[in-house]
Amino acid sequence: MTLKRIQTVIIKEWREAFKGGKTVWIGTVAIPLILLGVSFFQLFHLSDIRAIPPEELVGTLFLVPFLYFLMFPMIIPHSMAIYAIMSEKEQKSLEPLLATPLRTGELLLAKTLASVIPALAITWVAFGLFLIVIQFVLPASVLEWAWQQFSTIWLMTLGLFAPLAATFMTLAAMAIATRVSDVRTAQLLSSFAMLPILMAAFFLIFQNLLEKPALLGGLCAALLVLDLVLLGLNVKLFGREEILTRWR
Amino acid sequence: MIHAEGLTRRFGERIAVENLSLGIGAGEVFGFLGPNGAGKTTTVRMLAGLLAPTTGRALVAGVDVCAEPQRVRSVVGIVTEHPGLYEKLSAWHNLKFYADLYDVKSSETQIEKYLNLLGLWERRCEPVGTFSKGMKQKLAIARALLHEPHVLFLDEPTSGLDPESAKTVRNFIAQLASEKRTIFLCTHNLYEAEQLCSRIGLIKQRLIKVGSPQQLKRELYGRHIIIDLKEPISLSEDWQLPFVRDVQINGRRLLVQLDDPEVQNPVLVQRLVELGAQIQFVREQDRTLEEVYLDLIAQEKP
Ligand SMILES: Nc1ncnc2c1ncn2[C@@H]1O[C@H](COP(=O)(O)OP(=O)(O)OP(=O)(O)O)[C@@H](O)[C@H]1O
Numbered sequence: 001m002t003l004k005r006i007q008t009v010i011i012k013e014w015r016e017a018f019k020g021g022k023t024v025w026i027g028t029v030a031i032p033l034i035l036l037g038v039s040f041f042q043l044f045h046l047s048d049i050r051a052i053p054p055e056e057l058v059g060t061l062f063l064v065p066f067l068y069f070l071m072f073p074m075i076i077p078h079s080m081a082i083y084a085i086m087s088e089k090e091q092k093s094l095e096p097l098l099a100t101p102l103r104t105g106e107l108l109l110a111k112t113l114a115s116v117i118p119a120l121a122i123t124w125v126a127f128g129l130f131l132i133v134i135q136f137v138l139p140a141s142v143l144e145w146a147w148q149q150f151s152t153i154w155l156m157t158l159g160l161f162a163p164l165a166a167t168f169m170t171l172a173a174m175a176i177a178t179r180v181s182d183v184r185t186a187q188l189l190s191s192f193a194m195l196p197i198l199m200a201a202f203f204l205i206f207q208n209l210l211e212k213p214a215l216l217g218g219l220c221a222a223l224l225v226l227d228l229v230l231l232g233l234n235v236k237l238f239g240r241e242e243i244l245t246r247w248r
Numbered sequence: 249m250i251h252a253e254g255l256t257r258r259f260g261e262r263i264a265v266e267n268l269s270l271g272i273g274a275g276e277v278f279g280f281l282g283p284n285g286a287g288k289t290t291t292v293r294m295l296a297g298l299l300a301p302t303t304g305r306a307l308v309a310g311v312d313v314c315a316e317p318q319r320v321r322s323v324v325g326i327v328t329e330h331p332g333l334y335e336k337l338s339a340w341h342n343l344k345f346y347a348d349l350y351d352v353k354s355s356e357t358q359i360e361k362y363l364n365l366l367g368l369w370e371r372r373c374e375p376v377g378t379f380s381k382g383m384k385q386k387l388a389i390a391r392a393l394l395h396e397p398h399v400l401f402l403d404e405p406t407s408g409l410d411p412e413s414a415k416t417v418r419n420f421i422a423q424l425a426s427e428k429r430t431i432f433l434c435t436h437n438l439y440e441a442e443q444l445c446s447r448i449g450l451i452k453q454r455l456i457k458v459g460s461p462q463q464l465k466r467e468l469y470g471r472h473i474i475i476d477l478k479e480p481i482s483l484s485e486d487w488q489l490p491f492v493r494d495v496q497i498n499g500r501r502l503l504v505q506l507d508d509p510e511v512q513n514p515v516l517v518q519r520l521v522e523l524g525a526q527i528q529f530v531r532e533q534d535r536t537l538e539e540v541y542l543d544l545i546a547q548e549k550p
């Protein structure tokens with residue numbers, strides 16, 4: 001493993017993906033921005049927002065936008081991870097790539113990180129923006145109150161759920177992309193992979209999650225297991241022979 | 249530089265390459281010919297550390313391809329069947345990526361050198377997707393040379409190129425050969441093989457024959473001398489010289505098969521003159537490598 005080779009591949013992935021066209025921009029940047037915009041719009045348009053006691057704002061102000069932060073880590077890496085595999089297959093660029101000293105483990109790690117890093121960065125930045133907007137629009141006491149209420153869940157979501165979910169989505173999308181021959185099928189199938197996790201997240205929100213952070217912990221534990229399984233699968237799929245002879 | 253022993257590769261039931269043994273010296277340009285599916289690409293992949301042989305072993309540039317494939321990959325260069333470039337990235341970024349993977353010192357100088365040599369410097373900032381097939385092929389060659397490998401594998405480097413681009417690429421290969429690099433050239437172009445290669449191997453799953461283009465031709469056909477006469481001549485039974493293996497008379501042309509024309513021609517010519525022949529031309533019949541190739545492949549039953 002050398003860091004330099006991994007870094008080289010990651011930078012190439014980003015350069016290529018963002019020059020690669022609309023899908024990656026839409027999936028990685030545009031959709032999160034739109035979702036974030038919608039939640040801000042809600043904030044600004046509640047009439048008399050400053051007069052409502054914070055307790056009554058929980059649903060509209062915190063839980064709904066909060067859903068986005070469960071979704072972001074899953075949505076954002078999706079298109080990038082598919083692109084990372086499909087574009088190599090379409091351009092037949094894997095053979096010369098594998099003819100370099102690059103190890104297949106390094107390739108897998110680099111491609112995974114290339115999708116997970118932007119997903120986490122964007123999720124965290126979006127969350128930061130969200131906090132800033134609350135501070136701006138609502139009385140200062142609201143953020144203070146919210147922090148006391150939600151900080152455990154927030155930190156768990158951003159620090160635990162987000163990396164696990166982004167890794168899950170990336171590994172699932174890459175594994176699927178190695179096995180199908182067109183981008184649309186890959187997108188469709190990996191969206192199915194996303195569904196159960198998203199449904200679990202929705203379910204948690206309506207299970208009084210705020211009082212039971214253990215539920216989120218359970219989801220994270222399940223994700224960790226899934227991630228490990230997917231990692232094992234990807235390690236198999238990323239064998240040199242496998243890539244050269246069976247990725248079609 | 250390349251030494252293979254009993255190299256075999258199976259894909260499931262199918263044997264792609266069987267029991268290939270081969271030695272290629274430093275600085276040699278070795279041509280590898282064979283019909284589609286003969287196992288050329290598979291052989292290159294094994295020798296370049298990309299695919300593990302099922303059985304057998306090989307040393308390339310002194311490194312064992314089975315034991316240390318990663319080291320093999322770092323010391324050889326390869327131009328794969330498809331250029332496999334990143335079309336959205338510029339020529340420069342394509343090369344920079346590979347230079348970093350090969351850990352090339354002073355990569356920018358190397359990139360500049362090869363872009364210049366192959367006439368792509370002016371277009372270094374354009375996305376490769378806008379390049380012609382010939383330019384892509386040249387870029388793929390540049391990419392294989394960035395780390396200055398001593399052993400270079402070229403898998404059909406001129407296929408699909410127009411005659412002019414093909415010629416540029418061939419000239420460049422000749423130039424690389426003059427720099428004492430060992431070149432392993434897979435090709436379907438027999439003219440190219442004859443022009444560039446000091447030795448040729450014919451493969452159809454198994455290695456059928458190895459030799460210089462001249463050797464291959466001779467071995468298959470013996471040597472034929474064509475003698476053109478001014479007037480047709482009728483030769484009686486007793487004109488024969490003991491060393492003449494066969495004669496065909498075709499109007500004013502004689503086709504004589506000999507073992508050692510350098511020694512035997514003068515005697516032959518003298519005898520013919522004695523018999524009243526008026527000789528216009530004497531030359532050796534030159535078989536094309538294509539004829540040799542087709543005959544050898546046809547002889548080889550699957
Ligand atoms: N990944 C693979 N899986 C199964 N069979 C394969 C694979 N790669 C090659 N083969 C088989 O091995 C044999 C040799 O293939 P190879 O590509 O080495 O031939 P080639 O000489 O390079 O042919 P061409 O001139 O068409 O490039 C063929 O029968 C091919 O079908």
Ligand SMILES: [Mg+2]
Nearest residue numbers: 288289290329
């Ligand atoms: Mg081939």
